[in-house]
Amino acid sequence: MTPDESIAGLPCNLCGGVCVSVLSQRSRSGDPLRTVACRQCGLVWSDPRPHDTRRFYAQDYRLAYKRTHVPRARHVLRAGRVALSRLEKIRPCLQGRMRILDVGSGGGEFAYLLKSLGHEVHGVEPNNGYAAYAATQYGLHVTQGFIGDIDLPPAGYDLITIWHVLEHTDDPGAVLRQLHRALRRGGLLVVEVPNVEAACQSPHNTFHEAHLYNFNAATLSWLAARADLQPCVSEHSADGGNLIAIFRSVNDAATPMPVGLTQRNHERVANRVGAHRPLRYWLSAHPYRRAAGRLARMATEWMQTREPRGARERLDALYASNVQPAASAAHAKKHALWLWVAGAYAAALLLEWLLLDRMLPTGAWGERQALALYLALQSAMVAGVVWVTNMPRTMPQIARLAAWAAPMFALPIFC
Ligand SMILES: [Zn+2]
Numbered sequence: 001m002t003p004d005e006s007i008a009g010l011p012c013n014l015c016g017g018v019c020v021s022v023l024s025q026r027s028r029s030g031d032p033l034r035t036v037a038c039r040q041c042g043l044v045w046s047d048p049r050p051h052d053t054r055r056f057y058a059q060d061y062r063l064a065y066k067r068t069h070v071p072r073a074r075h076v077l078r079a080g081r082v083a084l085s086r087l088e089k090i091r092p093c094l095q096g097r098m099r100i101l102d103v104g105s106g107g108g109e110f111a112y113l114l115k116s117l118g119h120e121v122h123g124v125e126p127n128n129g130y131a132a133y134a135a136t137q138y139g140l141h142v143t144q145g146f147i148g149d150i151d152l153p154p155a156g157y158d159l160i161t162i163w164h165v166l167e168h169t170d171d172p173g174a175v176l177r178q179l180h181r182a183l184r185r186g187g188l189l190v191v192e193v194p195n196v197e198a199a200c201q202s203p204h205n206t207f208h209e210a211h212l213y214n215f216n217a218a219t220l221s222w223l224a225a226r227a228d229l230q231p232c233v234s235e236h237s238a239d240g241g242n243l244i245a246i247f248r249s250v251n252d253a254a255t256p257m258p259v260g261l262t263q264r265n266h267e268r269v270a271n272r273v274g275a276h277r278p279l280r281y282w283l284s285a286h287p288y289r290r291a292a293g294r295l296a297r298m299a300t301e302w303m304q305t306r307e308p309r310g311a312r313e314r315l316d317a318l319y320a321s322n323v324q325p326a327a328s329a330a331h332a333k334k335h336a337l338w339l340w341v342a343g344a345y346a347a348a349l350l351l352e353w354l355l356l357d358r359m360l361p362t363g364a365w366g367e368r369q370a371l372a373l374y375l376a377l378q379s380a381m382v383a384g385v386v387w388v389t390n391m392p393r394t395m396p397q398i399a400r401l402a403a404w405a406a407p408m409f410a411l412p413i414f415c
Pocket of ligand 1: 012013014015016017038039040041042043
């Protein structure tokens, strides 16, 4: 055994292997958490288990994450937006009136959106408070409990969605087999999980107690194939933080996992996790883009939750204005870029006033010094906007950027 090799207490959920390498010894909260990767296939899990899964999800989880047993107004709004983005992801799967199961339905926002589109929806949620809330607020059919304990009707669904749940279960292979049985043949399963190779979060936040398993695209699709789920779509989110995969329920999707490929997958996962270092992270655009996004979100949520409204009324308003999503997504994007440009102009005016109008007359700064500082700060600001928005990428975008940046630089001449 090499120094980083170890024997796991729990066998690999994908291939049964126990020979692992240790990826991390700490969770994101700084507590001890041993995270290992299977040397045969690259599946990653917490070994030993950090908590009593049942108690944790039935009671503590939402409290630990959101400090509440029922969603607050801003949580409803945020979950409503997430529900709309999820609808976009599954839109190609929706045809006619479908029987849909949403596993881990939380406060019920996504299930309610599907129900309002005319589908027959069933939710499953382990948390008592959230399950009851979804049923009473939105009149949803929600079963409270762990997915593994619930009797699902065989071939009872056309579509099953499981968003950010599989990584929390203590036997993801068994859950996928159970969902396969609950799908009619040809039915679709939509799975979203965090991507273990993601570089968009701080390296200290890669592993935490709530995620018992961590996947990359290969381990997720191999695990699904073992449950006779055939991959149709496998994608990463724009920031690389999540994996989304759509599987079709078939009679026999299982193909033996090619040994060379699975071992290379272990190397790939270990290398990617090992290469994700703090310096690299802080030199990337991710932390700044996240911080800017969070600020913008907080401001929007504050504006939109000022007037008291019921959760259902809030979601109805949000969904009514966003149900034609292609147009609204483009609008949101335009709006965001417009906000950045407006912010940059406001900062330019402030700088111009501060440096050139206030400091120049005091004699503290020479004219050239002040102008050079103004131009340097403006350049930094434009670079910041480019970095945060990840634009421009195309010629028209470059032209647009030049068009709005030029007058900003020339501001001292006009004023
Ligand atoms: Zn394995």
